[in-house]
Amino acid sequence: MPNKRLLNLSLIGVFLLCMGCSTPLSKTLTDKGPANVHTTSDFSGPLPISSRVIKGQLDNGMTYLIRQNNTPEKRAEIRLIVKAGSILEDDNQQGFAHFVEHMAFNGTEDFDKQEIVEYVESIGMKFGAHLNAYTSFNETVYKLQIPSDEAGALEKGIHILENWAHKIKFDALEIDKERGVVLEEMRARQGAGWRVFNKQLPIIYQDSQYALRLPIGNKESIEHGAHQDLVRFYKDWYRPELMALVAVGDFDPNQVQALFETYFSSIEMAPSRNKQRPSYFIPDNAAPLVTIETDPELTRTTVEIQIKQTLIEPVTYTQYYQTLVSQLFIDMLNGRFGEATLAPKAPVISAGSSFGRFRADKSAFTLAATAKPKKSKEVVAFLLTELNRVLQHGFTQSELDRFKQSVLSKLDNAAKEIDTTQSSRLANEYVRHIVKGESIAGIDHYYTIGKKFLPLITLDEVNAIDETWFTAKNRIIKIAAPESDKSSLPSKVELLALISSDTTTSHCLSR
Structure with a gap:
């Protein structure tokens, strides 16, 4: 066998099998296929979406994915995905993508403070395990698991997602009270791994916006950031063309599709929401x-x-x-x-x-x-x-x-x-999609x-x-x-x- 060209480098990980979790490639490919692949109409062009999935789009630009799945029985996983995270924050908004996520649980137009948590717990679910959210660099995701056999529960869950999408209240007193909660979360993360990552961040993401926008934000912004700048992040980026819905579970998919139409079709893009979403990249580095x-x-x-x-x-x-x-x-x-x-x-x-x-x-x-x-x-x-x-x-x-x-x-x-x-695994797969x-x-x-x-x-x-x-x-x-x-x-x-x-x-x- 001919000698291969050699490399002198090193690191760890798990290369995941593409079971709904995909693996990026290192060079541009065409759809003609490798020389020894006899492509046919069945094995060329774009990969299809699973026939088990209903994918649609509302007139306002919001997309959705729905799949009936009976494991576990009598349960539904629903998600609101907002394609906006810390990478979109202005200098005086650092940590506000995450702060908005916190405010979603502090009162909306249709649900008073604690009402969402109390309702979820009243139907046998738990805050944290079945009701939660996370904020990353590029997205914020709200998660609910709902008993699909409970009368009205599925609709109520979708109604909650709709409130998070465009009806968060941002009461001034609640904002100031929540500052301490966010700061405590920031302090709770100060373990060894977190400290090391914070030191590595400016180096591994050098010369990119990612080096400047850790989702947890900074102490100064969380303690003293202006209310209007927090609300501005919500109004700028929580808009239908940047949002999507996922529902997977033991339910009638046609019912879920109808509920999505009922609750989300009325969300309109206001003239003030015309801010262009920028794209940020990781630059090449010549030296290690x-x-x-x-x-x-x-x-x-x-x-x-x-x-x-x-x-x-x-x-x-x-x-x-x-x-x-x-x-x-x-x-x-x-x-x-x-x-x-x-x-x-x-x-x-x-x-x-x-x-x-x-x-x-x-x-x-x-x-x-x-x-x-x-x-x-x-x-x-x-x-x-x-x-x-x-x-x-x-x-x-x-x-x-x-x-x-x-x-x-x-x-x-x-x-x-x-x-x-x-269903939770499938829902997470569709969020990545x-x-x-x-x-x-x-x-x-x-x-x-x-x-x-x-x-x-x-x-x-x-x-x-x-x-x-x-x-x-x-x-x-x-x-x-x-x-x-x-x-x-x-x-x-x-x-x-x-x-x-x-x-x-x-x-x-x-x-």
Whole structure:
């Protein structure tokens, strides 16, 4: 087998099988398909939406996804998705996307303060477990689980979502009272992982809006931000063309569709809501971005290196084919890492690789390991050695055959369990479809595609992954360690020197 070009990098993760959770690709593909794929009308073009899903759009631009699913019985999962998060905040609004989410539970036009929580608890549900919300960089999602056999409960739940969409009150007294609640949540997050992430954030998202807009916000804005700026965020971004609805559960989908029409069709885009939603991206970096952080409360040292790639969601058959190629590469590489970690002198507790979404317009190939105490330098060498062995010599046909069968078996098993999939899992999948554009072709169809495509994938295709993934630019190197391990950690200069001194891989980094 010809030698492969080599790489001298390192990090961890889990490459998720595309069971409704998609994996981004690293190069632009056309819909003509790989050379050895005989595309037909059934296996070319865009991936379909599962026939089990009703997808629609109201006249005001609000979209919805509905699916009948009877696991668990007599329950419904409903979601309001707002494609607005902390990334859209002005400088004087930092933390206000999250603050708006809090205010949704402090009174709306149709539900007084605590009435929503009290109602949900009166029908046997619990705040937190069945009634909740979250705010991220790009979205805010409100979640309700409702007993679908309770008279009027499903309609009441949808009515609650409608109030959150455009009827939050923002009572001045309640805003000021809620400041303390948000600040307490901010304080509660001040654990080791949070502190380390806050140090890493400006480095891993360098020169991007993401480095400046952590969803929790900042103390100054939460304590002293103006009421009108909080309300302005709500009016600017909570508008129908930026919102979507999801309902999955044991119900009549036609009834849910009618309720969506009844409660949400009347929401109009007011003239004041014409603010253009900007798009923010992660810039390329020519030199490696390095962050080495310690914290006294950390208990283990982790070593990570990522290589950012252009993001493509697999929404066509051709892209899904390439996703399967990528899946096989990652699975086989993780098989090699699994064997290597069993060696008595291995400096790692665990090690692995992944390929998936990074942030915004980027995905990333990732290697990572949890180091044994005081072994961070050795971990870097360990990861590079195992990866370079693969890149130099490639995988074997027997490995490919074995992992092809493994992927197909996982798809088969998941397809057999399609009627027992939890509604909450499906609802979360549909939220990702709305927010991130992930495919929702359905596991039964992914299994059909897998049976078609997996036999066609060649060893050369899998071994050629390095031609697009492993580049000298766009690298991020992260080490996080207990304070007690600080003396054994490499400095930034030493870490870069350690990587560049790997003579077996130096030519790869120069391309």
